[in-house]
Amino acid sequence: MAKTSRVRVHHLQQAKDSGEKITMLTAYDALVAPIFESAGVDTLLVGDSLGNVVLGFDSTIPVSLDDMVRATGAVSRSVSRPLIIADLPFGTYESGVEAAFDSSVALMKAGAHAIKLEGGVSRASIIAGLVANGIPVMGHIGYTPQAEHALGGPRLQGRGNAAQRLIEDAIAVEKAGAFGIVLEMVPGKLAAEVTRKLSIPTIGIGAGPDCDGQVLVWSDMAGMTDWSPRFARRFGEVGTALREAASDYVNAVVSDSFPSAEHTRENHE
Numbered sequence: 001m002a003k004t005s006r007v008r009v010h011h012l013q014q015a016k017d018s019g020e021k022i023t024m025l026t027a028y029d030a031l032v033a034p035i036f037e038s039a040g041v042d043t044l045l046v047g048d049s050l051g052n053v054v055l056g057f058d059s060t061i062p063v064s065l066d067d068m069v070r071a072t073g074a075v076s077r078s079v080s081r082p083l084i085i086a087d088l089p090f091g092t093y094e095s096g097v098e099a100a101f102d103s104s105v106a107l108m109k110a111g112a113h114a115i116k117l118e119g120g121v122s123r124a125s126i127i128a129g130l131v132a133n134g135i136p137v138m139g140h141i142g143y144t145p146q147a148e149h150a151l152g153g154p155r156l157q158g159r160g161n162a163a164q165r166l167i168e169d170a171i172a173v174e175k176a177g178a179f180g181i182v183l184e185m186v187p188g189k190l191a192a193e194v195t196r197k198l199s200i201p202t203i204g205i206g207a208g209p210d211c212d213g214q215v216l217v218w219s220d221m222a223g224m225t226d227w228s229p230r231f232a233r234r235f236g237e238v239g240t241a242l243r244e245a246a247s248d249y250v251n252a253v254v255s256d257s258f259p260s261a262e263h264t265r266e267n268h269e
């Protein structure tokens, strides 16, 4: 039988407590998620970055709860070991615990083991309300893409005087009962300080090496697109490999070299 989410979430805490790094990648479908499972990724994030990465929007703001439910179901049906965390999309949780609970239930019924939502002090009561109702919650502070217009676009957060506020956000998320927290685009030293101050694991993206774990958007990790954020390393050039495969296919069809005899059956076989 599958492990319960409580046990799975507990494993992240154990990893922090034993100094073992936590690995997380985004996944949005049943094609890619099993590849990451077999690579040994601990945690799959069905991120609302699906808006940019697979739906063709230029931000996460247009992503709907239905979009997230469909993607979460696909990931959930295709893997068994990783912890599956799904983002609550913009507009589906901020108005109060009731809205947040209903949205979280939809994601949990689709197969998520936990949900993630953006914001610190301002979202603490919503996090606490979800946790009280049995929903494991991961926080997300620093650069929070759903607030891109309020924050003035993607830029490093917590610089100078804002460092103290970011620490307060992190503590509020932990006190509200979150089991972990994403730190996005935060100076490395500040992320290290937050990681020391918190008991729960921190997962960094653009937040330096001293977080308890790391997350990347999978297409950035794999080098699927020409552009990737400065904080990402391209661990492959999968976009180029895929283009070359498709181009070989096109050439083979137009030159009549595919399908060949081995791919062709005759009715007198």
Ligand SMILES: Nc1nc(=O)c2c([nH]1)NC[C@@H]1CN(c3ccc(C(=O)N[C@@H](CCC(=O)O)C(=O)O)cc3)CN21
Pocket (backbone or CB within 6 Å): 048, 049, 052, 053, 060, 145, 154, 155, 156, 217, 219, 220, 228, 229, 230, 231
């Ligand atoms: N492909 C992708 N990767 C991500 O990491 C990601 C998404 N999409 N979509 C949702 C959010 C938005 N994020 C973003 C979006 C833009 C930048 C960006 O334009 N960064 C610039 C400059 C940042 C700076 O001032 O350091 C860069 O050149 O990396 C970074 C993170 C992170 N998330």
Ligand SMILES: CC(C)C(=O)C(=O)O
Pocket (backbone or CB within 6 Å): 026, 045, 046, 047, 048, 049, 050, 087, 140, 182, 184, 205, 215, 216, 217
């Ligand atoms: C970048 C990660 C943390 C995220 O929230 C997403 O992929 O939506």
Ligand SMILES: [Mg+2]
Pocket (backbone or CB within 6 Å): 047, 048, 049, 060, 087
């Ligand atoms: Mg997100």
